[in-house]
Amino acid sequence: MTRHAEMTPHAEMSPRRDYHDAVRALNALQTNHQILQQIRESGGRLNEHSIPEMRAFAEKLGHRASDFDRLRVVHVAGTKGKGSTCAFAAAILGQHPRRLRVGLFTSPHLIEVRERIQIDGAPLAADRFARYFFQVYDGLRAADPPLRRVHAGSPDMPMYFRFLTLMALHAFLAEGVDVAVLEVGVGGEYDSTNVVERPVVCGIAPLGIDHQATLGATIEEIAWHKAGIIKQGVPVFSAPQPAAAMAVVEARAAARAAPLQVVAPLAAADPAAARGLGIPGDHQRTNAALAAALCRAWAARTGLDPGGDAWIAAGLARARWPGRTQRFASPRLPRLAWLVDGAHTPESMAACARWFAAARDPPARCVLLFNAASERDAARLLDALHAAAGAAAGAAVPWAAAVFCPNAHAARADSTNHTVAVDAELRPQKAAAAHWAALAACPAAVLPSIPAAVRHIEAEAEAAAGPTCVLATGSLHLVGGVLDVAKGSL
Known part of the structure; x- marks a missing residue:
């Protein structure tokens, strides 16, 4: 039993503190851009305290790290598709004949x-x-018990993502879930989700170059971090990887005596795919196959293997993952279709482009809405998008216009982001707009916020003679803002 069952001063929420109060307090824990810069400049060494600090925070709440083993965790890392893999896995486990209670x-x-x-x-x-x-x-702010200090600079409170990780684990224990599917935030070795010591099974989605400032500049360095979730003797399943990355994964698995299996993309004839995939896109076959393998292994290792593929097929068909290869019609303008995807690496951008080329409605005018994150090479992403869309369509996609904007969306406190300096947000948008204008030979505008960009696109679509098809991509923060402003929901 955890301490919170007995912590009467803090166990019950004051009636004056609601969800909005929680969001405001949570936002105050965000890592600001100066702290992120310190982590980068330290070569990631500051992150080495992450897991010991997470254990100390858990202990203050009355949780031992070993308590989280009761959640029978499925732990997934990766660069591309780890979220989709988790969504597929949670949906599959939700179709288990035992009617499992599934945390995600x-x-x-x-x-x-x-x-x-x-x-x-x-x-x-x-x-x-x-x-x-x-x-x-x-519980963390209480004076008693005192926080165990890992080092002289240990913080009194976990930062935003670490806090949410701790809160999720706490909630899953309180809610009595039968299984928890955990997506790594960044990397794996020092990610706060790695506080879980004995997951039932681990998965590694496709790897690529991303978050170089904190994970390293090479695929080998990045693979080392991602493979950090591998635990002693715990089976690990991996999507096919670049040779250099796979060599690192294999070495880390061998060092921890963890059985490693590489999972091929789901074939159309596979019985598990009999009912189709609830998340569209050919690239999702890789994520679906990995999720299916993880769930089969989880069921076998927990003694809950129901046999057959019916529950796997049902879960893959029922899976939903908003903001990834998602299409919706504008509720205000029937002639305006939005196609949104949170692609943010060259590989995922190419997959997004292929999906868009197949899903768009010729001869609708094509418009790009893009966010260039400060950490990413926007030119490489735009090059990948332009080339892959043209190749998939068999000819250059006739882009009519493009709009670039930062992830500014002041309508919701949930969208507040203190991790980027305000004065730096527009610079990458202007550079990306100039690059795309030359690449696609179309006008490219830069607007100050997501709502302004959506309203601009809607006005242009309303004035156009025919239908308009918009691809919104470049970051999940952008996609979330578009769903909120243009659709009003997920």
């Missing part, structure tokens, strides 16, 4: 932060989110 922790959120912590396919209700938030928040 992912990031980032699209519209509301409570999306990150789901149970049985639904985000935590606002009142439950607030309850668990303040149980953790008040």
Whole structure:
């Protein structure tokens, strides 16, 4: 039993503190851009304290790290598709004949932060989110028991993502879930989700170059971090990887005596794919296959293998993952179709482009809405998008216009982002717009926020003679803002 069952001063939420209060307090824990810069300049050494600090925070709340083993965790790392893999896995486990209670922790959120912590396919209700938030928040702020200091510079409170990880684990224990599917935030070795010591099974989705500032500049360095979730003797399943990355994964698995199996993409004839995939896109066959392998292994290792593929097929068909290869019609303008995908690496951008080329409606005018994150090479992403879309369409996609904007979306506190300096947000948008204008030979505008960009596109679409098809991509933060402003929901 955890301490919070007995912590009467903090266990019950004050009636004056609701979900919005929780979001405001959570936003105050965000890592600002100066701290991120310190981590980068340290070569990642500051992150080496992450897991010991997470254990100390858990202990203050009355949780031993070993308590999290009761959640029978499926732990997934990767560069591309780890979130989709987790969504598939949670959906599959939700179709298990035993009617399992399934927890899912992912990031980032699209519209509301409570999306990150789901149970049985639904985000935590606002009142439950607030309850668990303040149980953790008040418990960590309490003077008794004192926090065990890992080193002289240990913080008194975990930062944003670490706090949410701790809160998710706390909530899953309180809710009595039968299984928790955890998506790594960044990397793996020092990621806060790696506080779980004995997952039932681990998965590594496709790897690529991303987050070089914190993970390293080479695929080998990045693979080392991602493979850090591998545990002693725990089976690990991997999607096919570049040779250099696979060599690192194999070495880390061997060092920890963890059986490693590489999973091929799901074939159309596979019985598990009999009912199709709930998340569209050919590249999702890789993520679906990995999820199916993880769930089969989980069922076998927990003594809950129902046999057959019916539950796997049902889960793959029912899976949903908003903001990834998602299409919706504008509720205000029937002639305007939005195609949104949170691609943010060259490989995922190419997959997004192929999906868009197949899903768009010729002869609709094509418009690009893009966010160039400061950490990423926008030119490489745009080059990948332009080339792959043209190759998939058999000819250059006739882009009519493009709009670039930062992830500014002040309508919701959930969307507040203190991790980027404000004055730096427009610079990459202007550079990306100039690059795309030359590449696609179309006008490219830069606007100050997501709402301004959406309204601009809607006005242009309303004035156009025919239908308009918009591809919004470049970051999940952008996609979440578009879903909120242009659609009003997930």
